[in-house]
Structure formats: C-alpha cells, structure tokens
Amino acid sequence: MKYIDEFRDGAVARELSRAICREAGAERHYQFMEFCGGHTHAISRHGVTDLLPRNVRMVHGPGCPVCVLPIGRVDIAIQLALKEHVVLCTYGDVLRVPASGNLSLLKAKALGADIRMIYSAADALTLARENPDRQVVFFAIGFETTTPPTAVVLREARDLGVGNFSVLCNHVLTPAAIVNILESPEVRELGTVPLDGFVGPAHVSSIIGTEPYEFFASEYRKPVVIAGFEPLDVLQAILMLIRQVNDGRAEVENQFTRVVTREGNVAAQTLVSEVFELRRSFEWRGLGVVPYSALRIRDTFAAYDAERRWPLAYQQVRDNKACDCGAILRGLKHPTDCKLFGTVCTPETPMGSCMVSSEGACAAHYSYGRFRDSRELAS
C-alpha cells in the first residue's frame, strides 16, 4: 500500500461519481458540511465538486484552526512580543493572520518584535533552551490533533525545569463547534443552511475517535461519516452520507478505518487531560463566544501558562466589515460572495483569516477554483 496513489485513482473516482449520481435521488437536494479545512482543501484541489451531481452540494465548515483564530487572540500575542519583549514563536500561517491596527505577527516582526516561525511544538522548547536569558512564548493553536504535541512540550519543560518557556494556549475543540453550528438559528430555525450531514474530520478523529460524534447523530439526527483527506476518501464519504439520508438513518460511520478507531488514541487523550482542562468560554472567529469549546492549561502547569505569567487582557475585536469570513465559516456564504475575494484579498495580501491558510475556504477556492468560476460565468 502506498497510501496516496491508490486514493487518487481516476477510474475509481469516476466509478464513485457514477454511484453518487445514481443514488442521489433527483427529486431532492443533499447538502453536506465538510467540517475540516483539510477536506475543503482536498475538495478544491482535486475538483471533487465537479464529480457531483447538481443536487449534491458541499458547504465549508469552520475546521481550519488558523481561520477560527479571533483577532483578539492575535492581538495578545502581538502585545507580548512588542511590549513584553518575549521571543514569540508559532506556526508559519499564523504569522499572516490580520490583527487590529492593520497589524499581523509578521508586520509586528517588521516593527522589531522578536517573532519566529517554527515547524513543531518541540522547536519552541528547543528555542527556550537555547536562549536561557530570554522568555520564549509558544503561541499554540489548533484542534485536537495539535494539542498532544503541546502537552508533550509542557510536560517536558516542567520535567527539565525550563523556566523561561511558556505557552499561550489557543487549542480548540471540534465537538463544541459542531454543536454550535447545529444550534445556530441558520441551521435550526431559519433553514438558511439546511444540513443533511457532516463529513467528519480525519486527523482530529484519529485522536478523539468516532465516539464523540455519536451524540450529533442521535440527538440532532444528522449522519456523520469520518473521512480521510484523499479525493477517493471524500467521494466515498459523500456516497455513504447519501445512502444514510436515503435510508432515513442518522449514524456515525467511519470511512477512514485505516487510521481512525471508535476510541481514538487513548494515550494522547490521557496526556491532554493531564495538562489541559476545559475553558468556560472561548471566542471563535465566525462562531462568536462558544462555551466549553477550548482548552486552558491546568493549575499544575500554571508556571508555564503565558496568560498567568503576564497580565494579558483579552478584548473582542470586530472583523473587518468588508470581510465575509464569519459567514463563510458558518456555511452561510461562499468565498466568491465576498466583494474583496481575488481583488483586494489574495493569499499574498489576505484581508481575512480564510485567505491565509491553504485550508481556508477562500485560499483553497482562490488556488483551485477561481478560473473555473470565470469560465462558468462566461458560459
């Protein structure tokens, strides 16, 4: 097994496409949300929507960690770097997320702040050990997939007694975000975003397993199919969702069996719960303040918590009025609905977070869909 080629086989993709067209009843519409930015990217990159009939539509969800990071959290990181003169390190995409005052971490770096790009949580701790006379803060973001590595470095910092290291924690939780979407007026009352089911996250589910989604299936009567990130994974998941809808079933099914189990990675879950606990509330870009949707560092690791080491006041900041990221992250709008898409806002000059990461709906659409849009408009 080569793990990639066989999941990109064109002949199998056409076969799956024919099955979807055959089984999607012409008399009804199907609308599924791909929660994860990885799926959004895969769908755009491999032209999955071109293989679907017109009555099967995919809606982007909020599962891109860079996209959902609210401006206020980036402002705090900039404040730490500019005013407290710490070495602030984080992943590459985060550096370009627009913040208040026309700033971003990258622009703050140009103003003299010591901000560095790292490739892993382990790099952050290495940086602290190499610079014992500087305070090093890791601006940690991400869903359940990137939380265990942050837990590992926090435990290692404590065990090694690295006193100049701390973490500004922004780790968020998938199930809480899905509940928020299902409870939103657009989905529940107005029917503006009719959702027939979810393509569930791949990597996140390798950590948390499929069990947490069983609640959505039973309580909200929404089918969930956990899927891998290759085009055949996504097509097969869509077919599985259509079959559930046609049968009147609302179950959790696992297409990504080569990686995901029902119980998930128990060792990683244990590690995470040793280091982190639930935050009462956390602001998400697009979703607003969502209760119990993120993690904070436990008291036992308080010495490594940047939010306790410095007096950081979080302030909610409104998004740029012209940017439709919030509506896109809730499935209400499409990237091309935004007036700034592809003109003022491009991956080189992002005005909103959805244009920053390749997993963001706007960036994915800009990279792989914008020429098709103009062809469709011309025809």
Ligand code: SF4
């Ligand atoms: S195109 Fe840019 S400004 Fe418009 S919604 Fe997307 S990220 Fe925001």
